[in-house]
Amino acid sequence: MYLTAENLSVGYRSKQVLRDVSLSVDPSEIAVIIGPNGSGKSTLLTALSGQISPAGGKVFLQGKSLASWRRRSLARNLAFLPQQPQAPGHIRVRDLVTFGRFAHRGPLSSPSARDHEAVDHALEQTGSTQLADRDFGALSGGERQRVWISLVLAQSPRFLLMDEPTSFLDPGFQYQILDLLKSLVTQQEMGLVMVLHDVNQASLYADRVIALQDGRIAADGSPKDVITPSLVGELFGLNVQVLSSMKTMRPFCVPACVFGAP
Amino acid sequence: MIRLLSPYVVIWPGLLVLTCLVSLKTGVTGASWADVLNSLSGDPSEQGHIIATYRLPRVIAGVIVGIHFALAGIIMQVVLRNPLADPTIFGISSGASLAVVCAMSVSIALFQADGALSVSTDYLPLIWIPYIAFAGAVCATVLVLLLALDRRTGLSFSPGKMVLSGIILGAMLNALVMVLVLSLSEARTELAILWLSGTLYARGLSHVWPIIPWTLAGLAGLLVLGGALNLLRCDPQTAQSLGVSLKWERLGLILVALLLAASAVSVSGPIGFVGLLVPHFARLFVPHSFSRQIWVAVYAGAILVVASDTAGRMIAVPIEVPVGVITGLIGAPAFAFLIRRQTKVS
Amino acid sequence: MQTEKSSLLFECVLGASLLGLALVHLQLGPSETTPLETLAYLWQDNGSNVSFAIRELRLPRILCAITVGASLALSGFLIQVVTRNPLGDPGLTGVSAGATFGVAVIITYADPAAWLIISAGIAGGGLAASLTLLLARASGLQHIHLLLAGLSVAIFFMAATSMVMVVERASMQSLYFWMIGGFANKEWVEFNLLWPVALSGCLASFLMAPILGLLQLDDAVSTGLGLQSGLWRLTAAAVSVVLAAGSVAVAGPIGFIGFVAPHIVRKCCRSSSGNPVPIGKLLILIALTGGTLTLAADLVSITLGSFLHAPAGIVVVLVGGACFLALSRDSVRDFS
Numbered sequence: 001m002y003l004t005a006e007n008l009s010v011g012y013r014s015k016q017v018l019r020d021v022s023l024s025v026d027p028s029e030i031a032v033i034i035g036p037n038g039s040g041k042s043t044l045l046t047a048l049s050g051q052i053s054p055a056g057g058k059v060f061l062q063g064k065s066l067a068s069w070r071r072r073s074l075a076r077n078l079a080f081l082p083q084q085p086q087a088p089g090h091i092r093v094r095d096l097v098t099f100g101r102f103a104h105r106g107p108l109s110s111p112s113a114r115d116h117e118a119v120d121h122a123l124e125q126t127g128s129t130q131l132a133d134r135d136f137g138a139l140s141g142g143e144r145q146r147v148w149i150s151l152v153l154a155q156s157p158r159f160l161l162m163d164e165p166t167s168f169l170d171p172g173f174q175y176q177i178l179d180l181l182k183s184l185v186t187q188q189e190m191g192l193v194m195v196l197h198d199v200n201q202a203s204l205y206a207d208r209v210i211a212l213q214d215g216r217i218a219a220d221g222s223p224k225d226v227i228t229p230s231l232v233g234e235l236f237g238l239n240v241q242v243l244s245s246m247k248t249m250r251p252f253c254v255p256a257c258v259f260g261a262p
Numbered sequence: 263m264i265r266l267l268s269p270y271v272v273i274w275p276g277l278l279v280l281t282c283l284v285s286l287k288t289g290v291t292g293a294s295w296a297d298v299l300n301s302l303s304g305d306p307s308e309q310g311h312i313i314a315t316y317r318l319p320r321v322i323a324g325v326i327v328g329i330h331f332a333l334a335g336i337i338m339q340v341v342l343r344n345p346l347a348d349p350t351i352f353g354i355s356s357g358a359s360l361a362v363v364c365a366m367s368v369s370i371a372l373f374q375a376d377g378a379l380s381v382s383t384d385y386l387p388l389i390w391i392p393y394i395a396f397a398g399a400v401c402a403t404v405l406v407l408l409l410a411l412d413r414r415t416g417l418s419f420s421p422g423k424m425v426l427s428g429i430i431l432g433a434m435l436n437a438l439v440m441v442l443v444l445s446l447s448e449a450r451t452e453l454a455i456l457w458l459s460g461t462l463y464a465r466g467l468s469h470v471w472p473i474i475p476w477t478l479a480g481l482a483g484l485l486v487l488g489g490a491l492n493l494l495r496c497d498p499q500t501a502q503s504l505g506v507s508l509k510w511e512r513l514g515l516i517l518v519a520l521l522l523a524a525s526a527v528s529v530s531g532p533i534g535f536v537g538l539l540v541p542h543f544a545r546l547f548v549p550h551s552f553s554r555q556i557w558v559a560v561y562a563g564a565i566l567v568v569a570s571d572t573a574g575r576m577i578a579v580p581i582e583v584p585v586g587v588i589t590g591l592i593g594a595p596a597f598a599f600l601i602r603r604q605t606k607v608s
Numbered sequence: 609m610q611t612e613k614s615s616l617l618f619e620c621v622l623g624a625s626l627l628g629l630a631l632v633h634l635q636l637g638p639s640e641t642t643p644l645e646t647l648a649y650l651w652q653d654n655g656s657n658v659s660f661a662i663r664e665l666r667l668p669r670i671l672c673a674i675t676v677g678a679s680l681a682l683s684g685f686l687i688q689v690v691t692r693n694p695l696g697d698p699g700l701t702g703v704s705a706g707a708t709f710g711v712a713v714i715i716t717y718a719d720p721a722a723w724l725i726i727s728a729g730i731a732g733g734g735l736a737a738s739l740t741l742l743l744a745r746a747s748g749l750q751h752i753h754l755l756l757a758g759l760s761v762a763i764f765f766m767a768a769t770s771m772v773m774v775v776e777r778a779s780m781q782s783l784y785f786w787m788i789g790g791f792a793n794k795e796w797v798e799f800n801l802l803w804p805v806a807l808s809g810c811l812a813s814f815l816m817a818p819i820l821g822l823l824q825l826d827d828a829v830s831t832g833l834g835l836q837s838g839l840w841r842l843t844a845a846a847v848s849v850v851l852a853a854g855s856v857a858v859a860g861p862i863g864f865i866g867f868v869a870p871h872i873v874r875k876c877c878r879s880s881s882g883n884p885v886p887i888g889k890l891l892i893l894i895a896l897t898g899g900t901l902t903l904a905a906d907l908v909s910i911t912l913g914s915f916l917h918a919p920a921g922i923v924v925v926l927v928g929g930a931c932f933l934a935l936s937r938d939s940v941r942d943f944s
Contacts, residue, residue, distance in 0.1 A: 002385030088495035090549035099493050103505030107486050131474075137551070157505065206535055346743075346756030410931065427933060429700070432927035433863055437922040440788050444919075459770045489944060534763040578775050587774065590767025594760055598743055 001027050001062050003048060003078070003191065004161050009056035010043050010215075017043045019213045020057070027158050027191040030182065033158055034195075035212035036236055040193045042083070042163050042210065048193060049080035051163045061159070075103035079157035081148055083164050087136045093147050094132040100154030122212040123152040125187075126180060142173035149180065162194040167199065178205050201235075203227050203250045211235055226252040269424035272562035281565045282325070285572040286317050319466035322527055324568040324585075326470055326477060327462075327537060330526035332563025333480060335537025336544070337519035340494050341512055342425065348538035349523035352428035355532030357402020358524070359458050363442045365394045387591035392469050392528040399524035407516075419527055424516075451493060460586020462571050469529050476525035483518035484556070487511055492552050523587040533586045535593025536566055542600040611739065615885055615893075622893065624899045628654065630934035633907050634666050672794040672802060673906045673920065674899035676859045679806045679851040681898020682813050682891065684866020686848035689820050690841050691744070694871070695752050698733075698852035699863035700916075701754065702761030706736025706850075707856035708787060709765040712772050714777045722801045729853035736761050737849050749938070788920020791906045797857050805854030810895065812847045817888045862921045863900070864928030869898040872930075901928075930932040 003025040010018040016162055017040045025031050025048075033041045046052050048059055050066035060064045061077060079100075087096055100122065100228040101115040111119075123129045126146040131139065136147060145165065151159055165181070166174040182205055185192050196202045202209055202223065209226040211219040213235055219226045232240045286298045295311045301310035301318070334349035407425035439458070481570040484491070490511040493501045502508050523537065544558040567585065570592070612634070634646045641658060649659045650667070680698060687696030698704045710732025714720045720728070743757035744878075769787070773780045813820070819840050822830045830837045855862065873893045877885045885893070905927065906920040 017415060046499075049503060051502060071502065072505040072506035075503060078503075080499070080503035082497065082499045085500040085555075086497040088552075089545070091495075092550055095550070099496070099504055102489055102493055151504075344753070344756065346753055346760065348756075348760070349758060350757070402697065409636055426695075428917050429755060430929045430932050433699075433925055436924035437929075441918050441922055444785070444788070459767070459774070534767065535760070538760065580774060581777075583771060583774055587767045587770045591771065593767075594764030596737070598739065 001077075001158055003027075003193070004060040005044075005048060005057065006060065007057035008044070008047055008059065010040070010047055010052065010054045012029075015066055016215060018047065018054070021217055022057075022059050022211075023217065023220060025159065025191050028185070028189055029206045029207040030185055030192045030194070030205060031210055032194055032196050032206035033210045033212060034197075034199055034202050034235070035218075039212040039235075041212055041216040043215075045161050045163050045193065045195050046080075049078060050074060051080065057075065062081060072103040075155060075157075077157055078159045078161070079155045080161045081152055081163065081165065083167060085148055089137070091136050093128065093130070093134050093136050093139070094119060094123070095189050096136050096147060097150045097154050099131075100151045103155065118156060118225070119150075119154050122150040124152055126150045135150050142176065145169060145177055146180070149177070149184075153184065159191040159193065162192070164195050164197060166169060167197065168235035174201070181205070185190070188194065199227060199232060203252060204245075223250050227253065278325070278565050278568075281568050281572070282321050285321050285324070285510050285568050288572050288575055289317060316466075319470065319480070320462050320571070321568055322467065323465040324462055324571050325564040326473060326531065327526045327530045327562035328567030329560050330477065330480070330522040330563075331533060331557040331567070332471075332540040333484060333522040333556070334519040334526070335539075335563075336541040336559050337484070337491060337515050337522075338537065339541050340491055341488070341515050343494075344370065345542065347376050347425065348534065348540070349519055350527065350532045350534060350537065351432065352424065352520065352521065352523075353402035353406045353431040354399045354461075354523050355429075355437060355527050356432040356439065357405075358399040358527045359439050359531070360442075361398020361401070362391055362395045363439050365390070366397075367442050367445065384557070392472060394498070394528075396524055399527050400520075402431065402435060402447075403520045403524060407463035431601040440542070457526045458531060459584040460487050460533040460589075461582070461584035462530055462567075463573075463584070465529060465581060473525040473529055476521055480518050480522040483514065487515050487518065488556075490513055495552065529569075531584075532588060533567065533570075533589050534562055535597065537590045539589075539593050539597055540566060542597070546600065615877045619893065620872075622896050626896060626903065629900065629903045629907060630674075633670050633903065633910075634662055635714055635905070636910055637775070640707045641866075645804075645835070650742045656753070668796045668799045669693075669791050669831050671799050672858060672901065673770060673903045674856040675799070675802050675806045676791075677863065677865055677898040678895035679809060679855045679871050680862060680902070681863040681869035681894045682810060683848040683851035684869040685879070685891070685894050686813060686820075686844050686851070687866065688870060689823050690845045690848070691741075692752055692824065692826075695755055697864060697867035697869065698856075699762075699861060700847070700867065701758035702736040702740045702924050703733045704856050704863070705762040705765035705769075705851055706739075707853040708861050709736075709769045709772075710853070711857050712769045712779075712783050712787075716772050716776050722797075724727035726801065726805055726854055729857040730850055732765070732850040733853040733856070734846070736765055737845055739764075741845070763893075767933075786860045788919050789862040789924070790909065790919025791859060792919060793911035794858065796858035800856045802854055805850060809847055809854065813844075813851075814888060816844060816847070817891060818838070821887045822897060834944075860921055862911025864932055865898050865901060865924060865926045867903060868928045868931045870894050873897050889941075 005023050006020055008014065008021040009017055013194065017240070021044060033044060035041050043052070047054050050059065053067060059073070061069065097119050098111055101111055101118060104118075105115060106110065110115075120129070123132055126149050128143065128146045128150055131147065133142060134146045136144065139147065149165075152162075160229065162181075165177055169177065178201060181192060181194075184190065196205075205224055208221065209219070209223050210217060211226055211231060218230055218235065227242060228251075229240055229242050232238055232242070241255040242252070243252045243254060245252050275506060283295075283298055287293050287295065289312070291309070293313060297307070298307040298313060301313035331349060332539040335347075337497075339345055339348040373478050406424060406428045409431065458588070490501075490506045493504050494512065494515070496504075498508055498512075506512070515545050526533075540559045541555070541565045542553040543562050546559050548554040567591065570588040571585040574585050576586045577583050577588075631643055633642055633644065634650070635643065641662075642771065646662060647661045651839040653659050653663055658935075683703075684697045687698065687701055688694055690696070700835070710728035711725055711732070713724055713732075714728035728804075740754070740758045740761045743760065744754040752755070769783070773783055778816060819835065822833060822835050823837060823840060823844065840905075852866070873885075877890075902920065905923040908923045908927075909918050909920045910922075912918045
């Protein structure tokens with residue numbers, strides 16, 4: 001099962017945000033979309049998730065256009081977490097995570113034993129079991145993000161799309177969340193596509209980096225191939241030195257302009 | 263989703279029954295508790311007759327109308343993601359009013375030639391009014407939906423646009439109502455003004471029967487779409503990615519709410535604040551359980567309408583203050599209190 | 609340069625239509641006169657019936673319409689500035705309903721002096737404005753929240769007014785006619801009641817012009833610039849309440865002028881170079897536009913009057929509502 005975009009074009013009003021983007025994502029890889037502000041990263045992700053219908057081109061899941069999927073069956077295969085999802089005013093964590101099972105049961109039935117199992121399992125995977133009976137509104141930012149991840153895990157999707165899952169978190173939580181996602185992808189057959197702001201985080205966690213510029217794909221490949229001084233310079237207008245981390249053998253960018261040194 | 267065995271099964275129905283009994287007892291002609299209880303078991307006395315033929319149907323109408331407004335309010339507030347949404351804002355009440363006043367004018371224009379001028383209800387039987395009002399409410403609603411239709415994406419409605427066009431269209435239709443009321447002669451102005459403020463005066467079972475199908479349809483719709491409604495409490499994007507179809511399920515929920523509100527308006531005229539207030543009240547009582555919130559709202563809506571109607575009959579005897587005026591008066595302060603309390607908590 | 613041109617054109621059209629409408633309005637009536645004769649009658653009273661109609665009936669009615677329109681337009685603009693919300697309008701924020709209630713109560717239960725009527729209107733309007741702001745603030749001063757909060761407050765005060773009307777049936781009929789809003793039978797008495805309030809309100813807003821510009825910024829920014837923004841917001845709100853209450857007391861609640869007039873001015877004066885119109889000039893243009901629109905509405909109402917009873921208030925709501933639906937498309941883009 002692949003998630004495939006063919007000649008995708010998206011425009012808001014008169015502005016063209018995505019032009020002719022084609023790509024295909026494997027169900028077992030972590031693909032990270034990077035690019036400068038306004039390059040169309042989030043738009044690409046929302047188009048891949050079927051949240052917006054593109055002006056041109058199509059997105060296919062399992063060879064079937066997203067537009068012709070029923071919402072529920074789509075939700076069983078594809079989960080999407082917006083940058084700032086909003087929870088209802090007062091809700092227990094367990095009730096919120098149970099929302100993930102909506103697509104797995106009929107409109108008239110209440111959650112079954114299997115649903116409860118899936119919820120428990122999802123909470124356990126993200127280490128939030130002890131949060132289950134707390135009020136979601138009273139949690140910290142990192143805890144909330146873990147609960148949201150439990151929610152999409154309860155959906156048991158084949159593909160998980162996340163828009164900047166680390167934004168608004170402090171660095172400790174950021175790496176905690178990314179580690180969690182990485183281990184989840186290796187544990188279960190699940191493709192992960194996410195937008196990340198930080199090039200180095202992308203390099204550390206991605207199996208594949210997709211660089212966007214002006215709504216087009218500027219580069220697409222392994223971190224080693226994509227994250228080069230010339231591409232980073234071209235994307236962000238930033239002069240960088242690319243080192244290679246000894247342990248992971250992944251490229252690591254250091255701005256060359258630190259302290260004004262050329 | 264529905265748990266029948268909960269303490270709410272005892273307390274809330276009890277409160278509702280109590281309110282109804284008080285309402286049956288209250289009126290221009292006094293009655294004792296014995297009268298009330300006897301009349302329910304078929305007492306032939308004069309008091310019992312008044313209670314059984316006039317007050318009981320009126321109380322039933324109040325209960326049904328209250329349930330309609332409360333359910334419509336809860337759906338609207340979730341779907342529009344707006345704690346201030348009220349089901350009567352979407353031009354529903356003004357559409358209904360316009361249709362009724364139009365019908366009055368037409369009937370007067372048709373029959374006035376006969377000579378004798380009497381109240382317009384002679385020409386236009388009261389029993390027709392709910393049907394006419396319903397037609398008007400549905401027309402206005404369709405108009406609002408058309409105005410809020412997003413042309414670019416086809417079948418999607420912007421909730422914000424719906425609120426705005428509903429309010430504006432409501433004001434415009436009200437202006438037309440005023441033109442017509444002014445053109446009616448003086449005797450009818452009063453009748454029109456009374457109807458426009460929302461009243462249960464002279465409402466009986468003949469008004470209630472026609473809307474029972476809508477009540478059932480609304481409850482069935484809520485049963486099927488309740489899960490989606492629960493998820494829509496998250497933002498639309500999240501709800502959609504969890505499997506809610508914004509196109510169909512959200513539209514379905516809006517339609518359910520509109521039908522509930524329109525049919526209620528057709529019986530009682532616009533009763534403000536019930537749909538606005540009751541969901542907040544329910545959230546205050548059972549913040550964590552959405553399904554219980556729905557049940558609390560059902561009971562609280564019925565209680566609020568019946569109690570306000572009773573109060574309206576007690577305040578300025580022998581004049582009857584319309585129930586819509588009472589809910590409007592107690593609604594705003596209560597609403598301000600609830601909003602402030604909620605923001606303090608969060 | 610483009611700015612100057614388009615705004616100059618707009619000013620000319622505005623001035624010409626105001627004068628033209630007033631002249632047409634002066635002539636409308638059972639007795640026909642030529643424009644020149646009309647002007648002559650204005651200049652000199654020759655004791656004839658026509659002269660009486662023009663000087664004592666039509667002129668004050670015209671002046672009332674223009675003043676009410678200008679007051680409402682400025683009031684709406686001030687509300688838009690205070691709430692930083694393009695959907696501000698005295699009708700939509702409940703201010704008019706509050707003023708209506710105040711006036712209705714004092715007229716029903718007392719035989720008040722003119723200044724008392726206006727004060728009651730101001731008190732009611734002020735109460736309504738504070739309620740709306742409190743409600744909307746609790747849920748963030750967003751577009752739709754303000755609208756819905758205003759609506760609830762309006763419903764409350766309309767209910768209270770209905771209560772007065774239902775309980776004191778004697779006043780129902782007259783209150784109902786007044787509540788629709790219009791200028792029929794407005795004479796010098798009414799104008800004399802109105803102009804001091806309107807004039808002081810206008811003067812106050814012109815004096816505040818430089819501050820109004822700053823208030824359009826975020827509070828944090830304007831405070832950083834050294835402005836006591838909270839205090840000034842309250843002041844501006846108070847001025848807008850006074851302006852609205854004065855108009856309501858005289859002509860009843862007339863909706864949408866406060867929204868439509870500022871939007872028309874902004875639309876017409878927007879230029880390709882994007883240079884904004886200086887705020888003082890903006891205020892004058894808004895007031896003039898409001899006056900012209902209201903006068904036109906009254907003219908329509910008189911013309912229709914022969915076969916349909918449609919006071920100016922109703923014409924304004926119908927036409928203004930349509931404008932609102934058309935104009936608000938831009939400002940309502942990101943609601944959902």
